[in-house]
Amino acid sequence: MDFEYFFELFLGGLTRGSIYALLALGYTMVYGIIQLINFAHGEIYMIGAFTALIVAGVLTLMGWNQVAILVIASIAAVVYSSAYGFTAEKIAYKPLRNAPRLSALISAIGVSLFLQNYVLLAQTSDFLPFPNLIPEFEFLKPVEHIVRSSEIVIYLTTAIVMVALTILIKFTRIGKAMRATAQDQQMAMLVGVDVDRVISVTFIIGSATAALGGVLIASHIGQINFYIGFIAGIKAFVAAVLGGIGSMPGAVLGSLVLGWTESFFTGYISSDYEDVFAFIFLVLILIFRPSGILGRKDTDKV
């Protein structure tokens, strides 16, 4: 067994898993609070990547230096993705808060379809080359063929985001309000939690992490188009369900497990059926362990 190849696949899986985790966190937070599968979450990630591409393109032509571009493009992506997430919630989900779950899901599919085609029409349907915004680190030169500096940045960002979110949820006032809303919306309202605001904040945070994922993966892979959000969104959803939807550590664990299994599967068996594999994985989890690895079991109520 070739150890170096194994190690390469392991790191590849870690990269995939980290990106899925940035997306899955948003899924799981929104689901935890309003029990909605936010189908348009992948599109928010795509919009983040596109905004970063546009801003980076403009700044490159104006001759700014690379680090400044990276910072400004990431901030723009985060701001715009959050704004889109916030607006989508206000338009398409808020009026449906007391409607049956399926209505909200269909509305989310509508948002996804709308945003995809909006970007397709306003920009282009071609794959656009994405500039490599992340500088190459000097100290990584000797191991460059195994791990690229963009990958290191991805691992670090995911870890930081995870820790920051955990602190936010566990120790801050808004985090407390979020947990209360997730448990019982009406009770939370009774004790003075502004539920509308909490839900908006959840969408904003989820969209912001998705945007970070979008910028990082786009500059790692090097090209984007309007369709990247769909498959990434589905896979992040698989990861969130795998870990137990509604649970934040679960989302990260599920993402890493999915990333590694995909990476080893494509590396050792076949790359043709990469996406099929993720879907089969999803079906199997939902059939045999619908509550996921770390999820709670919930019972039906009449």
Add this chain to the structure above:
Amino acid sequence: MFNVKELKKSILVSLWFMFLTFPIMVIKVNTIYKTIEWRWSRMAWVGVGSFFLSFVWRALLRKKEMGMKQAEEGQEQKVPLTQKLIHDKRFSRPALVIICAFALIYPLVFSLYQVNIMTTALIYVVVGLGLNIVVGLAGLLDLGYVAFYAVGAYSYALLNHHFGIGFWTALPIGAAMAALFGIVLGFPVLRLRGDYLAIVTLGFGEIIRLVLENWNEFSFGPSGIANIPRPGFFGIQMNLHQVHTYIYYLMIGMTVFTIFVVRRLQDSRIGRAWMALREDEVACQAMGIDKTKTKLSAFALGATWAGMGGVVFAAKTTFINPASFTIWESIIILCIVVLGGMGSIVGVICGALILILLPEYLRAFSEYRMLMFGAVLIFMMVFRPGGIISDVRKVYQFKGLNETTKDQ
């Protein structure tokens, strides 16, 4: 209504949308030629458009809230005009006669192109009615419905390619294959809740498409299967025009058959079991309805129509490849059911005709088709969850009692 406060709100909304759409709508960077295109005029359009739309949006929201308040206060709800017309025999009988006559003389009056479009729309009517069983009656959101359509189309194409089986033999086989797939795929997912079910069916749909794309020895991969024969009519040779007219009449027959069967199913024991399951699963089980059997039958029957639609689709286009069976096709069919009105037959027919014919005649706007579909899904869910022609719940009255009970 047009006071200062409202005006301020709309201006804020319009500024917000101008900010929101700024990078994606206005700037276009060409990284190869290193040029930036600034399209400021678009921003003005967004501003003006969102300014007016926000008025409409808020007015509609107010209207919806009023309606909800009225319903809460127990006021008599108005029966919608469309429903009145459908149930008024004085109107519906002549309308039915006119529609039938129009359908029959359609190919004689209009050109081949028009007949072809109409045939496509009719295929969507049949498939939409099939999905209506699953989504509208049984309340199971199926996002992978196109998989069954693909199963039908590929069964005909492959059976014909390998064994030379003709259209009329393939039609029941395709339907049966799709039903079988419906049962096989439906069985493992029965335990799942509504939203999980939607995602799993979406997964199944994509699995089937990806397998068709990658398993070259079986399905000829992305290049698809060509030269599928059109349906025959007792071995009579027909020219292109005649064949298309023939397929059109065949679809008319199939549509009538579908409507008949779905209508009968709706009022049957199993149809009522589906609707009960849609309303409340646990209560329904307590009433002694077998959940597994009921759900599986909905899946299987829904898939049957998709399979038949698929066979006709393959025979009509004479060429199929996996690209015709993407997730977006499922979503278009879902749009038809949602727009028309879940559970309502007339609604689904109208939905299919509107969504398929309108983009054909508005060719100039055809690129905006999917954008509009997305907007339609959101709009319908927010303002008219029942669709254009919503399904009215049956009201049962106890004669001889003073109180009337209403089905909520």
